[in-house]
Amino acid sequence: MKFITRILRPEQVRELVTLFLIVIIVLGFGTLLTDYYTGRTFVRVSTSIAIIAVVAMAQTLVAITRNIDLSLGAIVGFCAFFLGVQLSYHHEIGPVPAALIAIAIGTAMGMINGLIIAYGRVPAIITTIGTMAIYRTAIVLYSAPEGGIVSAHRLPMWARQFASWSIFKVGDLDFRVMVGIAIAVVILIQLMLTYLPYGRRLYAIGSNPEAARIAGFPAQRIVFLAYLIGGALAGLGGYLFLLQYGNLMVLAGEGLEFDAVAAAVVGGVNIFGGTGTAIGAFLGATLIGTLDYSLRRWPAISEFWRNAILGLLILLAVATDSAIMARLRLIWARAAAARTTEMAEAKARSMPQA
């Protein structure tokens, strides 16, 4: 125990538990379902996680600062739609410029959220419910001349094939580019959270906003930037969404904001700010994605029950967070106190008696 408290933090224990649950699910369904351990399963699960994981990163950033972004799904939808329409007419746009277009639009939409929330001091939940509705309407208006849809067959060839592009294959396991992008984003966000002063200040703000106000760093700007980056990530999510599905309707991306919240919460991001990691949220997305796919494959479970089970999982995650994490933190605090006493005694011994 003493050793564990020294090398791990409670949050990391939490992540290991999520990982453990994923392994349990995979092993469990592996015995339950035939043809479960196949390359097909890996591709289906990994690509379905990719989009949610990217959007969950956005949600994680704002959740750490005690905020929320419910417009993420609408931003994904709008960016996907905008890009889809553009690509339908301009086949000369390549994959990289296309990604930049989607990211730029997402950034602009995130900026609007950030301005209202950080500088206008409007509660995040109200602001993003409002902008969610507005961005959704923007999709409808923008897509009206197109009949409200984007069709895959009008997209350039690369966009139709992108989803099946592979980085590498290990036997049956096909590691897709989409998945690679998502994992790269997770790693970048995690590095930012751990190694940039900006990342640490996100935690500080969510941890104690009052203290952040008097600690002498620009709290408003930091929250604003979190929404801006969140918007950019949602833009990237929109890019991946278009390339994954090809055919879009005006409801594209609806509900993704909640999937992102679910992934973050299941992965140990505290919705009341201050704690959570990108890796955790990614593991949360993986857990949900794996469970969702596996339940789909299981004939005994109807669609209705699948949703209920996923809902239960989220409630369970929140409940454990408030109960078990508090326990863990207590154990860690006691261990630290014991170490402090040890250190004090060592110091007292090393000093000559006056």
Place this chain on the structure above:
Amino acid sequence: MTEPILELLHISKRFDMTQALDDVSLAIYPGEIHALVGENGAGKSTLIKIATGVHQPDTGEIRVQGRPVVIHNSQEAQALGIAAIYQEPMIFPDLNVAENIFISHRSRGPFVRWNQMYKDAEEILAKLGVVMDVRQSAQGLTVAQQQTVEIARAISLDVRVLIMDEPTSALSLHEVQQLFKLVRSLRDRGIAVLFIGHRLEEVFEIADRITVLRDGKLISSRPRSEVTVEQVIRDMVGREVEEFFAKSSVQHGEVVLSVRGLTKQNVFYDVNFDLRRGEVLGFAGLVGSHRTDVALALFGIEPADAGEITIDGKSVRIRSPQQAMELGIAYVTEDRRKYGLVMPMPICANITLPTLPQFLNGLGLIQRQKEIEVAEQFRQRLNIMTPSVLNTVERLSGGNQQKVLLCKWLNVQPKVLILDEPTRGIDVGAKVEVHHMINDLAAQGIGIILISSDLPEVLAMSDRILVMHEGRQMGIYTREEATQEKIMAAAMGHPEAILERQA
């Protein structure tokens, strides 16, 4: 003498009706521990907030090392070398100790170098002579440790003036000694410390210079060696009891409320008193004396852990406000906006809120006409200045809001009425009316507990005064024996006060 590091010159600040600071000048020197003392509302907090840029003075000048400066926010104060440590530690619980120390540093490079940060944090703590695991999450730290982290943060930012606002209020005796050791070592390194204290023994132990504020004015500022405890207490109270607090004498009836050994762990201990019908029992004490917590326990909002409460000779346990109300206890809160009134609701609806079942017809619907009639009676009785009881409460002045709040609880027809700071933030005229009301209510045989930080008010309105200091009852003084000095000495927890009383 060296040049002062921080000078506040002729500072005045006004909030609405109250003159928080009136032409206060203060000079703080490096290597000096400067204590600031005063009653609640003397202007100590306002002065700190001006020095740290939270508030701007209306008039006056701030100088840092002789240079006039304008401080817009705590960031700028920090840049000038001024940092404050508050009663509630401003710590980030989800970050670890080292991060808490360096969170607002700008010049530590574009990346967080964790190992370097741990090393630097250990170094700073070692310099302060503190042993602590810098990788530990701040969540598990004691208040004393959290303060130490805050001091380390200030030191790491090269602070030259450290303001400490009642830092000892949540510390044990041993921790206070540790803190003082730390504060002295800061002084010896040439840092100026402005120490706001509420325990006189502590102030006399640590301070090199003691400054007394009263009613926003600077009363005295002298080296510790030149003042006595008695002098400081006299400077702190020093006000004459104004005439208009006329107390009418009322025949006291039988004991209506009796409290024995009332205790709530870590909040207040062993509170004992009797309250008779028609009696006004004053509760005196400074911030942190937990007077209000006793009231909250009696009203069932924060029930006590132990002790006995007797109402009309019957032993009762009070677990909720509903229960307290049924037993005939009413509590007029000190925070009108937060707990007392529903600002956007009409006056009449506010008054009938606790007694709404009496205003329902057979179908369970509210009888508006009856509500208005009752409210109208109160309006005339208490002279609430409003054209109509249908107006919303938010449009009334502070004094009139206070009256509405009183009406709300008088309508319950209580046996025991607890008034928590009933005259805070209202103007003099309204104050007099509230005092008349207190007299009237006592004359009607209601037992009244009057909690007030306004010492002359407590002295003038009360038949007896119970003084609390940090959750302990220091004594009950009769009207005849009570003086401002005695009450203040007891409220500051000064042992001589008790000796004097027993003698």
